Amino acid sequence: MSEHHITPLKTYLAVAGTLFFLTVVTVWVSYFDFGSFNIVIAMGVATLKASIVALFFMHLLWDDKKNLTMFVMSLMFLGIFITVTLLDTGFRGGVNSEVESPINNRAAFYDSLPLTDTHGHPVDEHSADHHGEGEDHH
Amino acid sequence: MAENQKQNYLTHPKGIMSWLLTLDHKRIGLMYLFGGIAFFFLGGVLALGMRLELAAPGNDFVSNDTYNNMYTLHGAIMIFLFIIPAIPGALGNILLPLMLGAKDVAFPRLNLASFYIYTVGALFVMYTIISGGVDTGWTFYTPYSTTSTSNVIPMTMGIFVIGFSSILTGLNFIATIHKMRIPGLTWYKLPLFVWALYGTSLVQITATPVIAITMVLLILERLLGIGIFDPALGGDPVLYQHFFWFYSHPAVYIMILPAFGIISEIIPVHSRKKVWGYKFIAFSTLSIAFIGFLVWGHHMFTSGQSVFSQIVFSFITYFVGIPTGVKIFSWMLTMYKGQVSFTPPMLYALSFLFLFTIGGLTGIFLGAVALDIHLHDTYFVVAHFHYVMQGGTIIAFLGGLHHWWPKSMGTMYNQTVANICCLGVFLGFNGTFFPQFLLGLRGMPRRYATYDQQYAELHNYSSFWSGILGLSIFISIMNLLWSLRKNNKLDPGTNPWGGMTLEWTHTTSPPHPHNFEEEPVLEHGPYDYDKVIVEPTFKK
Numbered sequence: 001m002s003e004h005h006i007t008p009l010k011t012y013l014a015v016a017g018t019l020f021f022l023t024v025v026t027v028w029v030s031y032f033d034f035g036s037f038n039i040v041i042a043m044g045v046a047t048l049k050a051s052i053v054a055l056f057f058m059h060l061l062w063d064d065k066k067n068l069t070m071f072v073m074s075l076m077f078l079g080i081f082i083t084v085t086l087l088d089t090g091f092r093g094g095v096n097s098e099v100e101s102p103i104n105n106r107a108a109f110y111d112s113l114p115l116t117d118t119h120g121h122p123v124d125e126h127s128a129d130h131h132g133e134g135e136d137h138h
Numbered sequence: 139m140a141e142n143q144k145q146n147y148l149t150h151p152k153g154i155m156s157w158l159l160t161l162d163h164k165r166i167g168l169m170y171l172f173g174g175i176a177f178f179f180l181g182g183v184l185a186l187g188m189r190l191e192l193a194a195p196g197n198d199f200v201s202n203d204t205y206n207n208m209y210t211l212h213g214a215i216m217i218f219l220f221i222i223p224a225i226p227g228a229l230g231n232i233l234l235p236l237m238l239g240a241k242d243v244a245f246p247r248l249n250l251a252s253f254y255i256y257t258v259g260a261l262f263v264m265y266t267i268i269s270g271g272v273d274t275g276w277t278f279y280t281p282y283s284t285t286s287t288s289n290v291i292p293m294t295m296g297i298f299v300i301g302f303s304s305i306l307t308g309l310n311f312i313a314t315i316h317k318m319r320i321p322g323l324t325w326y327k328l329p330l331f332v333w334a335l336y337g338t339s340l341v342q343i344t345a346t347p348v349i350a351i352t353m354v355l356l357i358l359e360r361l362l363g364i365g366i367f368d369p370a371l372g373g374d375p376v377l378y379q380h381f382f383w384f385y386s387h388p389a390v391y392i393m394i395l396p397a398f399g400i401i402s403e404i405i406p407v408h409s410r411k412k413v414w415g416y417k418f419i420a421f422s423t424l425s426i427a428f429i430g431f432l433v434w435g436h437h438m439f440t441s442g443q444s445v446f447s448q449i450v451f452s453f454i455t456y457f458v459g460i461p462t463g464v465k466i467f468s469w470m471l472t473m474y475k476g477q478v479s480f481t482p483p484m485l486y487a488l489s490f491l492f493l494f495t496i497g498g499l500t501g502i503f504l505g506a507v508a509l510d511i512h513l514h515d516t517y518f519v520v521a522h523f524h525y526v527m528q529g530g531t532i533i534a535f536l537g538g539l540h541h542w543w544p545k546s547m548g549t550m551y552n553q554t555v556a557n558i559c560c561l562g563v564f565l566g567f568n569g570t571f572f573p574q575f576l577l578g579l580r581g582m583p584r585r586y587a588t589y590d591q592q593y594a595e596l597h598n599y600s601s602f603w604s605g606i607l608g609l610s611i612f613i614s615i616m617n618l619l620w621s622l623r624k625n626n627k628l629d630p631g632t633n634p635w636g637g638m639t640l641e642w643t644h645t646t647s648p649p650h651p652h653n654f655e656e657e658p659v660l661e662h663g664p665y666d667y668d669k670v671i672v673e674p675t676f677k678k
Contacts, residue, residue, distance in 0.1 A: 066316075077344050080431055084447070085380045088435070091444035 005062035015056045022049050146548065146630070146648040161246035164546065164649060166253050167231030173260070174224040175615065178532075181216040184208050186608050189570070191587055193601035195594050205587035206273035207288070211266075213276030214293065218300050219260055221531055222389065225396035226307055226342075227256070229538050230335050232546050234311060236641035236649060237329045239320035239658040244313035252306040255299060262296030275585065277386070280367040280378040284359050291360060294353040301350045304392070308342030311335050320640075322660040329639045329664040330419050334399025337423040341388045341395070341430065349385035352378070376441050383434035391430040393527060395423055397494075397534035398465055401487050404541050405469050406665045407637045408484035409476030413665045415468040422461035429457050439510045448507050455505035462498055466491065481635065482556035486537025489564045493529025497522060500575065515585075518578025521571045529567055536563070536614065543618055544634050545641055548648040550676070551621040559617065562610030569603025628676075636674035639664045643672065 026045050034041060055061040060068050147164045157165055188208050191199050200208065231249065235242050243249050266272055272293045274283040283290050315336050319328075356378070358364045365371020367378045398419075406413040413419065435443060435451030469491060478484065500522040504510050513519060544550050573596040582593045589597065628634075630646035637643070644658040662670045 074344065077431065081348070081380075081384050084432070084435070084450075085377070085384075087447040087450055088376065088380065088443040089374070091446040092442075093444075095445045 005059060007056070007059070007062075011056065015052055018052060019049055145651060146646060147651045148548070148648050150651050159250070161242070161250055162651065163231050163235050163243050163246065163249060164653075166249050167228050167233075168546070169253055170223060170227035170231060170256070171229075173256070174220050174228055177215050177219040177260070178224070181212050181220060182608055182611065184212040184215070186604060188212065189601040189604040192589070192597050194598070195589050195591055197588055200587065202587050203273065206275075206585070207271035209585055210272050210275050214272075214297070215263065216527075217276060217389075217393070218297050219263060221393045221527060222304060223256055223300070223307075225400070225531070225535055225538070226311070226335060226338055226392075227253070227303075229400070229535070229542065230307075230311065230338075230396060233542065233641060234314060234332065234335055235318065236645065236653055237332055237639055238314065238318050239323060239640050239644070239654065239660070240314065240318035241653050243310050244317055245310050248306055248310050252303040252310070255303040255306065259296045259298075259300030259303065262292050262299060266293040266296065277382060278353075278356060279382075280356065280359075280375045283356060284368065291357055294356055298350050298353040301346045301353075304342050305346045308339035308346070311339040312343070315339075320658055320660060326417065326420070327660070327663050328420075330402035330413065330416070330423075331396075331399035333420040333423050334395050334402065337427040338392050338395045338399075340424075341392050341427050345385045345388035345392070345431070348381060349389070352381040352385065355381070376438070376443055379438045379441050379443075380434070383437045384431075387434040387437065388427075388430045390526070391426055393531050395426065397490070397531040398423065400534045400538035400541070401469060401490055402465075403637075403639070404483045404487040404537055405472050406476075406667065407541075407635050408481055408487070409473045409478045410636065410667050411472055411476035411665075412668050413468070414471035414474075415464070416665070418464050419468050422464045425461045426458065429454070429461070433458060433505075436505050436510070439507050440514045452505055452507045456502065459498070459502060466495060466498075480557070481540075482551075482553055482560055483537045483541035483635070485557055485560040486533050486540060486563075489560065489567075490530060490533045490537065493525055493533060493564075493567065497525030497529050500525065513578055515583055516578035517574040517582045517584055520584050521574035521578060524571045524574075529571070533563065533567075536560075536611070539618065540614075541635065542641075543621070544628055544632060545647045545649070547622060548628050548630070548632075548646075549621040549626050550628055550632075550634060551617045555617045556614060559610045559614035562606055563614070566603050566605075566607030566610050570600050570607050573597075573600045632675055633672070634674055634676045636672045638662060638666060638670070638672050 022045055026042065029041055029045070054071060060071055147162055157169070160166060187200070188205065191197075191205060191208075231243070266289045269289055269292070272286070272288045272290055274286050274288070274290060278290065278294060283294075315328075315332060355366045359366050359368060359373070363371070365373040367373045367375050369375065402413065402419055433451055433455045435447050436455045439448055439452075469487075500518070504513060504519065504522055540551070540556055577593055577596050577600075580593065582589060582597075628647055630648075632647050633642045635642075640658055640660075641649070643661075645654050
């Protein structure tokens, strides 16, 4: 923090070149189908690009290491949030298979959609009492 | 010198603009204090209104819709406009630079900006109230919050804005603690209140952005129909709860950690004894801040989340009890064989120990999945979090206010009245909320304006004592304000409790506009009562 690092123009151009190259890679791999690895590859390239931007353009590589620690910590918290949430969504059917995915029959928000009963048959709008006036849904 | 001593931050410089555009952390802290107390009053009136309605089983005073608005606003105002900003914003701002021997916080302009951002957020909330209120509960759970016709958007917008004030204050405090300490004030010589503010600030900057995102996603779904939480559009309503509690559980620690810090200051000073287990208290603060990020799912045991994550969350929840227990035992051992004096701040600290322990232990009940499924959304939960939030944070806030009032305002309130009020708060609080544990165990659900006859007696009892509680808090605040009358100034050298931290030993009461006339030199640790004698001085 005490000394200000001056990055040579060459480095900036090299970083910019790398970023353009990786953009080309992103486009190129989109022509192939890797199945469930599509998202992993796309996110991997994006993460690499973001890291290069943070390290070189944002000077984290040369700054006081506290700043890098803060940056890595914020990624760690994001990681905690996503992984632990996946512990829920990834295992919902573990005990009761019927709660595997959220009930999709009818959300009160979409009053414009035609009402159906549990078998998918149309129901008369006025006789159905689905409007969410209630105080508590749980 | 004499002329210089008369100068203090309250009277110099003069004029309304010198307050509105002040960069002085003490003045900004005072503005937060009075803003916070105004919202505390508003939230309190709503609470008393609800208790009045609940005194008898039927719809006696308000309709169900009005009641829904009342509990939503009570919760949102108390949490977002009072408890979260009050201790860091008010007491933290006033005390942090003084405790570090600094002239101000690291970024004074940013500090003023965060106060005004808080004000803008508060205006959104006021607009919500004037334009008809909001009835979703302070958690804004989907799907109701995306379908309710009440003013969800201005309210969530207000919370979004207030979040930035919280983030900026946290950022400012972290920079201040790292960079503004006087030479020799190493980490282990910091007052424990500073450690508490540090832990709080870390949580503020890491968790608060998530509530901002959550509120934006909710607004986007309401306005544009983008499917984030609605299953009909491929969303997931439980995801909202993950988002919300990923912030709001750590936010519980934003609310309680500064309170722990206040108690860690009050107890050694009023027991005239070195704090027991300094490092344990300091590191338990940081470990609570971290564990707080891993337990949010215990708010969601009945939401339909997977059984696997229920077990994981329940298990991790118990870990919170370890650092919290470390603190409680350290405070008790600090008092052991000390010269405990029953001053108003100490009485509040003792009340805190009782009430917070009850709140913490009932939290262990609720952390157990099987029991929580029975107790979820009952008055047991209401009683539990009031024991933690009011019995913990607000009691500690009142204690801190009484402790540092002579320092920040240069006047002394009537201590007998303050002691009686503290007793009134303690009795009124238990009278109000203990019956609610019993109501919850018997199945009384929260958030209803009416109830079955079998609950009438306990509700009636709770309502009666809530009046005593409200009155006691009101009189104690009035008692403080009454001390500001003319010709009631203390001698600037007053150190009424014999505190050893820099704000007591090295500056006047109220402090100099630039905090210290010259840079203080550290002579002893914050709680060295075993090495140095600092006598309480109390002169008018």
